[in-house]
Amino acid sequence: MQILDGKIASQSVKEQLAAEVHQLLAAGNRAPHLAAILVGSNGASETYVASKVKNCAEIGFESTLIRLNADVSEEELLNTIRQLNEDPKIDGILVQLPLPKHISEPKVIETISAEKDVDGFHPVSVGRLVQGLETFIPATPYGIMLMLEHYKIPTKGKHAVVIGRSNIVGRPMSVLLSSNHPYGNCTVTICHSHTPDLAAVCRQGDIIVAALGKPEFVTADMVKEGAIIIDVGITRVEDATAKKGFRIKGDVAFDQVSPKASYITPVPGGVGLMTIAGLMKNTLVAYKRTLQ
Ligand SMILES: NC(=O)c1ccc[n+]([C@@H]2O[C@H](COP(=O)([O-])OP(=O)(O)OC[C@H]3O[C@@H](n4cnc5c(N)ncnc54)[C@H](OP(=O)(O)O)[C@@H]3O)[C@@H](O)[C@H]2O)c1
Known part of the structure; x- marks a missing residue:
């Protein structure tokens, strides 16, 4: 029996990403930038988001964490996403799930621009995945x-x-x-x-x-x-x-x-640990598309 060690495998992915970011920065480009939205203060969600932010820093990505109160209205959350969609310095957007009951998760996921959907949950990403096309994989x-x-x-x-x-x-x-x-x-x-x-x-x-x-x-x-x-x-x-x-x-x-x-x-x-590696890879892909 062999243990599949997420620490070792994710470290290897992250080292490759960090080397690529290093080269991009040396060539005068800005750093890739992930925006995460956290609604409320669920203990597990706090841990996941903190870990994503920490991993961004390790690789050389920028990150922005937007915290919204648990009673934020759906419209306010959607507007926050729309602003991030429009922001040319943001490459990837994730909204940490689960969301409070009064907010529709499908609506939130569909509002994230498919070009910045680094969690890979948008219907466009899912459709492309099923068709075997290049996409953000969950x-x-x-x-x-x-x-x-x-x-x-x-x-x-x-x-x-x-x-x-x-x-x-x-x-x-x-x-x-x-x-x-x-x-x-x-x-x-x-x-x-x-x-x-x-x-x-x-x-x-x-x-x-x-x-x-x-x-x-x-x-x-x-x-x-x-x-x-x-x-x-x-x-x-x-x-x-x-x-x-x-x-x-x-x-x-x-x-x-x-x-x-x-x-x-x-x-x-x-x-x-591999989930975070997947997210980081998606973020770099989103960034490279923006550069092009
Ligand atoms: N490691 C990571 O990074 C990571 C990431 C995401 C999630 N997770 C974890 O993975 C687990 C699953 O997450 P999820 O978001 O996919 O959960 P979910 O949305 O609750 O889905 C659970 C699925 O399991 C099925 N299921 C539940 N009880 C079952 C049973 N007794 N027999 C057979 N199938 C059963 C459900 O069937 P029905 O559709 O029929 O209800 C449903 O399809 C959770 O523990 C979550 O915390 C880990």
């Missing part, structure tokens, strides 16, 4: 593809089982794994809460991508010997013995599944 599935590429894990002809069909993880992941490219060409089964006998489906998987948000859902009896296990789940589980009062759990019962796996991503330290 950061988490993109990060997983970068991880497979970093560890040179062959996927061609394998049966991939994706658990979860969300727009941000499961569905785009299923598209990428079934696409005709070096780390695709899988036969993909996509599962959700109405899939009967999920355990039996999982046992057929050469690759399992667990993205359902249920801590330690995938157990050893659901996994075939030698499977590649990608754990996307991040859930805060209360634990009075932990310093912060909670622990981060993935969707896979790591201790019992890892002895059966050929490769496995840990949580934390796996897919989460």
Whole structure:
């Protein structure tokens, strides 16, 4: 069994990006610039946004964090996005999800200019992804593809089982794994809460991508010997013995599944770090398009 270490793989991506930014700056260009909007003060969202801002600085990107109160009106948020769309110094825009209930997420996502949609959630980005055209790939599935590429894990002809069909993880992941490219060409089964006998489906998987948000859902009896296990789940589980009062759990019962796996991503330290690498890559692409 080999651990797919998100720290190592994401560091490698970030070093390549930093070298490219260094060259661009040396040639007299401005730095790529990511704008992040955070509505309210959800603990997990605060952590994710802080990490994105920190990673921008490490690579040599500029970043702007816009904080809006949880009771901000939908129109005010949309206007903030429109201003960023118009700002020629902003290359990428992300709105940290989830949003408060009174705000429509689809409306917010559609308001972000497709040229600055570095999270890859805009219908234009999704449509292009499905058609196999160049696009912004949603950061988490993109990060997983970068991880497979970093560890040179062959996927061609394998049966991939994706658990979860969300727009941000499961569905785009299923598209990428079934696409005709070096780390695709899988036969993909996509599962959700109405899939009967999920355990039996999982046992057929050469690759399992667990993205359902249920801590330690995938157990050893659901996994075939030698499977590649990608754990996307991040859930805060209360634990009075932990310093912060909670622990981060993935969707896979790591201790019992890892002895059966050929490769496995840990949580934390796996897919989460690759998600940021994917976002940073998208931001550099957006920036280069602006330069052109
Ligand atoms: N590592 C990262 O960077 C990263 C990024 C994004 C998300 N995440 C984490 O990944 C997890 C999934 O996120 P998400 O945004 O995709 O979640 P989501 O929007 O809540 O979607 C969850 C999906 O899992 C399915 N599901 C739920 N319970 C199930 C069950 N018992 N059996 C089979 N399928 C089930 C749901 O099915 P239905 O459609 O039928 O309801 C849904 O399609 C969460 O823990 C989230 O925190 C991590």
